[in-house]
Amino acid sequence: MTAPRTCSRRLVALPLGMVMATALAILPNVTASAADAVPTATTADATSLSYIVNVATGRGPSTTVKKAIADAGGTIVISYDRIGVIVVHSSNRDFARTIRRVPGVQSAGVTRNAPLAAQSTTEVGATRVLGAKEVASAQSAEGQDPLESSQWDLPAIKADKAHEKTLGSRDVTVAVIDTGVDDTHPDLAPNFDREASVNCASGKPDTADGAWRPSTSEGAAHGTHVAGEIAAAKNGIGMTGVAPGVRVAGIKVSTPADYIYTEAVVCGFVWAAEHHVDVTNNSYYTAPWNFNCLDDPDQRALVDATTRASRYAERKGTVNVAAAGNERRDLDADSLTDPASPNDGTPGDRAIDPHKCLVIPPQLPGVVTVAATGAKGIKSSFSNYGLNVIDVAAPGGDSILYQPPAAPAGDAGILGTMPGGTWAFKAGTSMASPHVAGVAALIKSTHPHATAGQVKALLYSEADATPCTDPYDIDSDGEIDAVCKGPKNHNGFYGRGIVNALNAVTK
Numbered sequence: 001m002t003a004p005r006t007c008s009r010r011l012v013a014l015p016l017g018m019v020m021a022t023a024l025a026i027l028p029n030v031t032a033s034a035a036d037a038v039p040t041a042t043t044a045d046a047t048s049l050s051y052i053v054n055v056a057t058g059r060g061p062s063t064t065v066k067k068a069i070a071d072a073g074g075t076i077v078i079s080y081d082r083i084g085v086i087v088v089h090s091s092n093r094d095f096a097r098t099i100r101r102v103p104g105v106q107s108a109g110v111t112r113n114a115p116l117a118a119q120s121t122t123e124v125g126a127t128r129v130l131g132a133k134e135v136a137s138a139q140s141a142e143g144q145d146p147l148e149s150s151q152w153d154l155p156a157i158k159a160d161k162a163h164e165k166t167l168g169s170r171d172v173t174v175a176v177i178d179t180g181v182d183d184t185h186p187d188l189a190p191n192f193d194r195e196a197s198v199n200c201a202s203g204k205p206d207t208a209d210g211a212w213r214p215s216t217s218e219g220a221a222h223g224t225h226v227a228g229e230i231a232a233a234k235n236g237i238g239m240t241g242v243a244p245g246v247r248v249a250g251i252k253v254s255t256p257a258d259y260i261y262t263e264a265v266v267c268g269f270v271w272a273a274e275h276h277v278d279v280t281n282n283s284y285y286t287a288p289w290n291f292n293c294l295d296d297p298d299q300r301a302l303v304d305a306t307t308r309a310s311r312y313a314e315r316k317g318t319v320n321v322a323a324a325g326n327e328r329r330d331l332d333a334d335s336l337t338d339p340a341s342p343n344d345g346t347p348g349d350r351a352i353d354p355h356k357c358l359v360i361p362p363q364l365p366g367v368v369t370v371a372a373t374g375a376k377g378i379k380s381s382f383s384n385y386g387l388n389v390i391d392v393a394a395p396g397g398d399s400i401l402y403q404p405p406a407a408p409a410g411d412a413g414i415l416g417t418m419p420g421g422t423w424a425f426k427a428g429t430s431m432a433s434p435h436v437a438g439v440a441a442l443i444k445s446t447h448p449h450a451t452a453g454q455v456k457a458l459l460y461s462e463a464d465a466t467p468c469t470d471p472y473d474i475d476s477d478g479e480i481d482a483v484c485k486g487p488k489n490h491n492g493f494y495g496r497g498i499v500n501a502l503n504a505v506t507k
Helices: 063-071 095-099 132-137 218-231 262-274 297-315 429-446 452-461 501-506
Strands: 032-034 049-055 074-080 085-090 105-110 122-129 173-178 247-252 279-282 319-323 336-338 350-352 368-373 392-395 414-418 422-427
Touching: 049 063, 049 095, 049 262, 049 297, 063 074, 063 085, 063 095, 074 262, 085 095, 085 262, 085 297, 095 105, 095 297, 105 297, 173 218, 173 262, 173 429, 218 247, 218 414, 218 422, 218 429, 247 262, 262 279, 262 297, 279 429, 297 319, 297 452, 319 429, 319 452, 368 429, 392 429, 422 429, 429 452, 429 501
Parallel strands: 173 247, 173 279, 279 319, 319 368, 368 392
Antiparallel strands: 032 074, 049 085, 049 105, 074 085, 122 422, 336 350, 414 422
């Protein structure tokens, strides 16, 4: 990832060095109910932490639960009644333990270590921003946008051929659940969906105009880059997205300190469900735990809440796509070492079983989990992998030393839009996931009545089956860097295969 703690540690993007105030709005029609007085992250007591309380789905918290929350020193921020998830602030460090004993509470846990006043993506390496002269002198073939000759990733998934058939439907919206999206960018403005955009960082929707835009921190550019990969308009300016005719929305979930917490992700999935979003892209992992272990009551509550939210979105027709992460880990291994948790406290090595300790959201049930490939079409050096974990693969870039692109492309990373009207190359599974989200949007465009499950089935069946790379010695030093298991059409490196945009619009 690039900076903010990347999906190597948070968001799922890698910097190209490797490659190179809150509105009291309530979701319409049901989902959320707000307390009369709601402290926000900026108005809460400096010692307050945020908690998730999970109760029965389909109705709000009972009188007993409400009273118990208040008695334990908690204040309800918002209750997502349809999925039974309540966001609470409290300065009582025993709040979760106390509330778990209350009848009607199914699970509860603290979402962070740092007080509220105090993110997480999956990109790696250093970002290379294109200079004005480089943009001005860019030349592509007739009918292409100026920077398209640098986008080796489009022909890698046959998106260039797909665009000759269709650019995608304006009736389809992809929401970027991330650090925010700059809707003023000339490559994004034509396709931006303001009605489906929001700021969910506090766990409660902030619908103020422009609240979805990124902050000025270095890592906050991540969401805008992802949005361009998906839906940069084919308009004679800059680059072209995988699905340049669909609409793109921004659901901001990162705090000013660039952390992405459970309550924000729950808000994001529920918002997408209630605003008819067809696809979400999730290039991050939730702080503070890289892996959330089901034998820990706090972490189990976070898995429970995000699973409820993502499943709710899928039942409402949303396909959720997520980056697998950038730590070169086999997520199907018997055991792993997690050295980065908690990332908002004092991390320490802990041995975990990745079958019982899950990365959120890529390991949530029903989510499309994406591995990254480089310009040579093999697993990126940094990409996580794992049999029965990876669903599909897509271009995410790699070190130019390992997988240099063919001319005229000169950068082994993935081109994307950047806040302020510029473009840059990044690498990471953060960059692979939006390619899959874009292909899913093309499938939805050509199959407008398909359910989320049907879109996923087509995504998998239309992918190009890719056999294991064996042996996998990405740096050619004579030592095996990773072991791939499984057959050509279902393995730990590429899942069902590398996604195919042309198949998405012709089959």
